[in-house]
Amino acid sequence: xxxxxxxxxxxxxSAHPGRSPFLKHRQGLGLGIVILVIAGLLCAAPxxxxxxxxxxxxxxxxxxGFLSGLGHPVVGLDHLAFVIASxxxxxxxxxxxxxxxxxxxxxxxxxxxxxxSIDLPSPEIVISFSxxxxxxxxxxxxxxxxxxxxxxxAIAGLFHGFAYxxxxxxxEMSPLIAYLLGFFIMQYGIALFAFxxxxxxxxxFSGKPFSPTQLAGLAISAIGVVFLTSAVIS
Numbered sequence: 038x039x040x041x042x043x044x045x046x047x048x049x050x051s052a053h054p055g056r057s058p059f060l061k062h063r064q065g066l067g068l069g070i071v072i073l074v075i076a077g078l079l080c081a082a083p084x085x086x087x088x089x090x091x092x093x094x095x096x097x098x099x100x101x102g103f104l105s106g107l108g109h110p111v112v113g114l115d116h117l118a119f120v121i122a123s124x125x126x127x128x129x130x131x132x133x134x135x136x137x138x139x140x141x142x143x144x145x146x147x148x149x150x151x152x153x154s155i156d157l158p159s160p161e162i163v164i165s166f167s168x169x170x171x172x173x174x175x176x177x178x179x180x181x182x183x184x185x186x187x188x189x190x191a192i193a194g195l196f197h198g199f200a201y202x203x204x205x206x207x208x209e210m211s212p213l214i215a216y217l218l219g220f221f222i223m224q225y226g227i228a229l230f231a232f233x234x235x236x237x238x239x240x241x242f243s244g245k246p247f248s249p250t251q252l253a254g255l256a257i258s259a260i261g262v263v264f265l266t267s268a269v270i271s
Contacts, residue, residue: 095204095205095206095207095208095212096205096208096212096213096215096216097208097209097212098211098212099211099212099214099215100215101212101215102205102208102211102212102213102214102215102216102219103215103216103218103219104219105204105205105212105216105219106215106216106217106218106219106220106221106222106223107219107220107222107223108219108223109201109204109216109219109220109223110201110220110223110224110227111223111227113200114260114264115164115165115168115260115261115264116164116197116200116201117227118168118172118257118260118261119140119164119167119168119171119193119197119257120137120140120141120224120227120228120231121227121228121231121253121257122168122171122172122174122175122231122253122254122257123136123137123140123171123190123228123231124137124227124228124229124230124231124232124235125175125231125232125235125250125253125254126171126174126175126180126186127183127228127232128232128235128236128239128250129180129239130180130183130186131183132183133183133232134228134229134232135183135187136183136186136187136190137190137224137225137228137229137232138225139187139188139190139191139194140190140191140193140194140197140224140228141194141221141224141225141228142191142194143190143191143192143193143194143195143197143198144194144195144197144198144201144220144221144224145198145217145221146194146195146198147194147195147196147197147198147199147200147201147202148198148199148201148202148205148217149198149202150195150198150199150202151198151199151200151201151202151203151206152202152205152206152213157195157196157199159268160196160199160200161200161264161268162265162268162269163193163196164193164196164197164200164264164268165261165262165264165265165267165268166261166265167189167192167193167196167197167261168257168258168260168261168264168265169258169261169262169265170189170261171189171190171193171254171257171258171261172254172255172256172257172258172259172260172261173254173258174186174254175250175251175253175254175255175257175258176247176251176254176255176258177251177254178251201220235249235250235253238250
């Protein structure tokens with residue numbers, strides 16, 4: 038009798054794989070882990086502020102410039118949120134990685150604009166709004182054209198890079214170049230991690246009613262709203 042019951046149980050599970058409580062439990066656990074990882078990355082920024090490699094001082098040499106560049110993209114929660122969003126939004130698009138690439142290259146230009154003492158209008162408001170916008174794009178089922186997203190990301194990159202430039206004003210050429218190299222590497226690494234991790238999450242966990250990237254988009258957009266409100270009030 039026990040063999041018959043076991044056979045029936047195996048047949049039931051194989052006939053209805055979508056109904057397997059073990060599969061549902063595994064999917065729910067995996068989705069929870071993905072969300073926690075994304076939340077952890079986003080929430081790590083405030084802690085990182087207190088451990089900035091140069092303590093907020095203008096870098097004095099190549100090493101401190103490079104370390105400052107590595108640290109800067111993660112000490113601002115709004116900047117970190119956008120870099121992650123740029124990687125996630127690229128998923129599923131033809132040549133989607135042009136989106137974070139366009140953003141990151143534009144941040145270099147934005148830093149240069151700041152160093153040339155050229156002002157951009159309301160940078161904090163534009164930066165916060167860009168985070169809200171890309172979070173919202175992630176949260177909606179359909180995305181705009183990849184080229185349009187690349188252009189938007191590049192425009193946002195000018196303003197994000199402009200903000201990055203504040204911490205390098207007054208530095209010599211060697212630490213300046215190292216700083217640009219450091220934050221280029223860090224940003225691209227974060228964007229690639231988000232891109233690969235997001236693809237893996239979508240392939241393995243189809244959350245209902247929202248996918249993992251949609252949930253991340255909601256969280257990123259909420260972060261942007263907080264920063265936008267603060268920028269408008271101040």
